[in-house]
Amino acid sequence: MFIARHTTPSNRFRYIIVSWFTALLLCALPAATSAQEVTEQDTAVAAPAPAWPEDSLGRRTPQGTVTGFIRAVADQDYTKAAFYLNLATATDTIRDGAAVAQALQRMLDQRSKTIPRSWISNLPDGDLEDDLPPNLERVGTATVNDQQIDILLEKTEGPAGGPIWLVAAETISKVPWQQAAPTETVIEKTMPGFLEDNRLGGAPAGHWLGMLLIAIASYLLAWGITSGLIYLIGYIWRKTRDEPTLGFIRAFSLPIRLYLAALLLVYLSQRLGISFVLRQRFSELTIIVGLIAVLLLLWRLVDVLTQFSQRRLVERRNMAGISIVLFLRRGAKIALVVFGTIFILDTLGFDVTTGLAALGIGGIALALGAQKTVENFVGSVTLIADQPIRVGDFCKVGDTSGTVEQIGMRSTRLRTTERTIVTIPNGDFSSQKIENFAHRDRFLFNPTLRLRYDTTPPQIQAVLRSLRETLTAHPKIDKTSSRVRLTEITADALKVEVFSYILTNDFNEQLEIKEGLLLTMMDAVNTKGNGFALPVQQLLLHKDGEGVEEKK
Known part of the structure; x- marks a missing residue:
């Protein structure tokens, strides 16, 4: 009843899976290939249907034979059950088919293991992938005289043609049908007589x-x-x-x-x-x-x-x-x-x-x-696996900047600085350039100071020295990367470039440090030099053919 079925269950499972993926593959083929196959199928000759009629006892398949035999013995119709036995090739001593059928039932009742009917092949040719000859089918095992035997079905040819599956003569020859006193089972020894006489469901x-x-x-x-x-x-x-x-x-x-x-x-x-x-x-x-x-x-x-x-x-x-x-x-x-x-x-x-x-x-x-849905799901998996952003990160995606509030299965929500919510599908989100501001370890401090033209070289050197001392003295400035240089003389100012990193990853803290540095540098420019250069604008006026130039 609960027996290993050799290769049949795995064959059934493999058949199911292969059929499924075959259908997927056929649906994915190009239209031209499908058209060619249809044309070839139209010209092919259809396989002829079986010419033999249905068997009245349902013995065309192994499963039908087992089902019919079980129904017959359940009704105690052993004469009918004998039609499911191959008595034609059995030994000559077997004369009474009904007695053999009843003895086979008793043998199956005593320490037998039979395959569930749904697992037995329901094809006329049986299971061709087991380890048996094509005309045999194993449906269980039984123990007779402490010896295990196979319960086999064999394929024969019916009177009207076509396969007829019967209990094999090899199995019938090992059925102890001539025992004078059949061995009682444990349940028969302990069961009251009235429960034995009353039958229910066979x-x-x-x-x-x-x-x-x-x-x-x-x-x-x-x-x-x-x-x-x-x-x-x-x-x-x-x-x-x-x-x-x-x-x-x-x-x-x-x-x-x-x-x-x-x-x-x-x-x-x-x-x-x-x-x-x-x-x-x-x-x-x-x-x-x-x-x-x-x-x-x-x-x-x-x-x-x-x-x-x-x-x-x-x-x-x-x-x-x-x-x-x-x-x-x-x-x-x-x-x-x-x-x-x-x-x-x-x-x-x-x-x-x-x-x-x-x-x-x-x-x-x-x-x-549902291509977009699948694309968004794959995008969400990518976001989680690669983790370019996390909930709470401030980032820029395309032209949108904001704080990540939720990464869902379909989309990601950003809270912008305007306090609005922007929802971006994960498929688009994962394919765009993502700039995450939350993972930077320091902030760039890179102002350009514009000195007046009348600032003398000694004053410029004093300003540069003061600015360098300001950067060096601050504990939150990276000393290895900081520099202060006069970089350019333009038409309206002398440019001094300040380059350094503020050693913090907190945005508000870097604003505070930046504010303090700028105030100190403004004081240095005003005290050590002549102040900051103002923008200069030239205006040319023409009157009566004469040019007048004014400067502001």
Whole structure:
């Protein structure tokens, strides 16, 4: 009921994924290629449909044979069940097909492991990628006289043509159908007679009650095992009492408990001899419980990781990172729900291949219609990963300057100096030139002083000496880069360039230092020299052909 299926489950999964991505690839091909393919397909000869009719017992596929046999034995119609056995090539000693079918049922009831019906191939040719010949299909194993045998189906040709799958003669030859006193199972030994006589859903009522008790016992046993392990780990490893280790332990506890309970339910139901008809009814359910346990584990791990990341980002005051973490958590949970639903439907026997192909085509159409949304999301991821800006930084993006207030999934908001809000899409934001003023470690101090023309060279030297002493004496000026030089003699002034760095990253502090330096330099120019040069303007007036020049 809960058996490794060799290559079939992986083949089904691979088939689903390959079909999905094949649909994506075909949709992405150029139009010319598609037109060429259509033309070639129009000229190709269509493959002929199978000429053989449907089998009245549904034996055209391995899954149909197993389903039909289970229904027949559930109705205790062993004469009909015999039609699902390959008695034609069996040994000559086998005469009574109904007796063989009943003996096969008892063998399956006693310590057998059968593949869930939804996992058995539903194709006329069977599963061609397993490790068996093309005409054989393994659907389970059973234990007979302490020896494990394979339960095989073999493909034969029907009277009207076409494949007919039957229980293989190799398996039938190993069925102990001539035992005088069949061995009783544990459930048969302990079950009252009236529960054996009353049947429900193709199995004795006592087996249903036993299955319920086994399920309860399995969960309680799994709860005890996991609780004991958690206590033992916490007693040995003290770190498990603190976060984030405690969160990981709690995330694993419930999923492991559910998965262990499903394994115990399968194992105990096989060992105690629960009817294989009933076990087949519960086979998909146990697989789904195991799948839910895995999905629940991933779900809880996503919560633990995001909570841990959120705490770290809050400590670092990275609000934009928190937005990305929350978005990724929602996306991961949606993906878990989608893929979980797909696998559950596949386990229940629904054909999800067509739906996945349609989902791939719809995903391409949605992506084409949401290019800007995807572009903005990629831009937000870039902003968070590269971190050219953070919330609270003063920056200039294009022609817009302001303080970053929020980095969202679609856009970033800036508060300008005019106290207005500018919203920039993250796709545009990440592609523009970003100048971040918040990360500079010092401020440039680079004024140009204009001295009067009548300032003598000794006075200029005195002014330069005083300005240099001002820079050297200030504790917040970088001494290695500071300089004061007479750089240019222009038509209206003598230019003195001051170059230095103010050692602070606080904007208000640098304004205060800059103000003090400028006042001290103004005093030096006025006391050591003749003051600052005033702008000069020349005005030429023409009157009666004579030019008069005035200066201001």
